[in-house]
Amino acid sequence: MKFIVKTQMDMEAVAGNYIKDALPEAKVQIAPEGYPGLIIVESDDEKALEKLLEIPEVERVIPVLIEVPADLEAIKEAAEEIVKHIKEGESFAVRTKRRGKKDFSSVDVNVVLGARIKDLTGAEVNLSWPDKVVQVEIIGDKAYISVIPGEEYLKYRKYTPDKPDCRKLFKKVSIVQMPYWGDYKTARAFGEKIGRAAQAFEVKELIIAPKEKMNAYELMAFIRGVKEGQESRYQIQREAYPWEVEKVPIYVWDLYQVIRDKRRNRRLIIITDPKGPTLNEVKEKLARDMYYVKEIVVLIGSREGIPRGLFRFADYVVDLAPYMTFATEHGIPATLIALWTIYEEELRKRGEIGED
Structure with a gap:
């Protein structure tokens, strides 16, 4: 599996060294395309996710579901695979982080991919509290797409519906x-x-x-x-x-x-x-x-x-x-x-x- 690992800015080298110790066979790319706070990890270890989360310098780990060229049409076509992970009656949101110069924006990805998923499933878009979050990480010439449970994505947000407003x-x-x-x-x-x-x-x-x-x-x-x-x-x-x-x-x-x-x-x-x-x-x-x-x-x-x-x-x-x-x-x-x-x-x- 491939993972996008996020760290504090300029902590990616430290985290990367610990990842190499925890997963010796893994391919570890630190600061891909020169972007700080990012690591791409590819590993066949069944416990890779668990081991990554045991490293304090690691802030988030996003398992990659689909990897496609960083092209708007290619990302749109990935919806065919994405919808297999959104159940009937579930709501969703698309979140995109674009890095580098492209002829499209993060909002363009959200709109185009979101519309395609909606056409294929009829699922409702819920930007505040979705059941599933389609995460698109664009790094260089690649787009890494994940489908994350909403509660997992919202877990570390400051403002969630289960918190009273003081x-x-x-x-x-x-x-x-x-x-x-x-x-x-x-x-x-x-x-x-x-x-x-x-x-x-x-x-x-x-x-x-x-x-x-x-x-x-x-x-x-x-x-x-x-x-x-x-x-x-x-x-x-x-x-x-x-x-x-x-x-x-x-x-x-x-x-x-x-x-x-x-x-x-x-x-x-x-x-x-x-x-x-x-x-x-x-x-x-x-x-x-x-x-x-x-x-x-x-x-x-x-x-x-x-x-x-x-x-x-x-x-x-x-x-x-x-x-x-x-x-x-x-x-x-x-x-x-x-x-x-x-x-x-x-x-x-x-x-x-x-x-x-």
């Missing part, structure tokens, strides 16, 4: 963050980390809330850092995510006025502080409350904790990590990850997501 919770969360103060450089650095964290979790809003008057220039430095951190994360999200991303709204508001305003129906106020009970003590009731409310307001301190007088107005005061105090920049990630963990359990209890 953004639905975070869209209800308003973060009320006390600003960090001190010298301008430090304030700006902490602001950058907080802005990045708030944008990363795509929360409903970030409210920068001083508890009293503070140096205007220190606050300005902090807010500039927040803006820079948010912008850097936003640009990464725009490139990485298949959906549209919006910037988290950012406001400045007096801490005490925030409490006054947010004490309304279907709002839940949570303060993170070591003086409260542990998360484990309140998690079941807290998860239920989070499920039903319209907005979850989380107050996070900075250098100093949230003033104790505000505890009376909170629905929960929670100690996330007993005998530990979080660094300022860890407040948002630690709190939201903890809240999501207990909220996910609540969704499972309600049958809104499946059991592991």
Whole structure:
């Protein structure tokens, strides 16, 4: 059998040497046509696939079903063999990786081959969650075609239908963050980390809330850092995510006025502080409350904790990590990850997501 082996970029030589040790009789072509991160392996060993997957440097192994010239018509004709591996009632998708200059694009292959398979089988095309994936790897003058079970292809994708979308919770969360103060450089650095964290979790809003008057220039430095951190994360999200991303709204508001305003129906106020009970003590009731409310307001301190007088107005005061105090920049990630963990359990209890 022939296999297309994929590795991290520039790790193909290391992986190739281990492959030669594991499969001494195999023909191993490292970086075919000069393309890094690729190895073509040809072996008669019945356990070749198993042995390849035992090598940590190997990221993916694609068994080759058909090898044809890298020509659009030849690839189209391969559909006659491909359809033998797609059962009646199964959906499929064609995925193509083209390397090198050709007079056709990857999309052209997907369209032409997909249409031919559909004509021959009547199978439905499902680009999101197919039962079978027809993988076309074009390397130089050859096209290597495989038919992979959909669950195998989707296994390492970030976004699959069996995973709950944590953004639905975070869209209800308003973060009320006390600003960090001190010298301008430090304030700006902490602001950058907080802005990045708030944008990363795509929360409903970030409210920068001083508890009293503070140096205007220190606050300005902090807010500039927040803006820079948010912008850097936003640009990464725009490139990485298949959906549209919006910037988290950012406001400045007096801490005490925030409490006054947010004490309304279907709002839940949570303060993170070591003086409260542990998360484990309140998690079941807290998860239920989070499920039903319209907005979850989380107050996070900075250098100093949230003033104790505000505890009376909170629905929960929670100690996330007993005998530990979080660094300022860890407040948002630690709190939201903890809240999501207990909220996910609540969704499972309600049958809104499946059991592991």
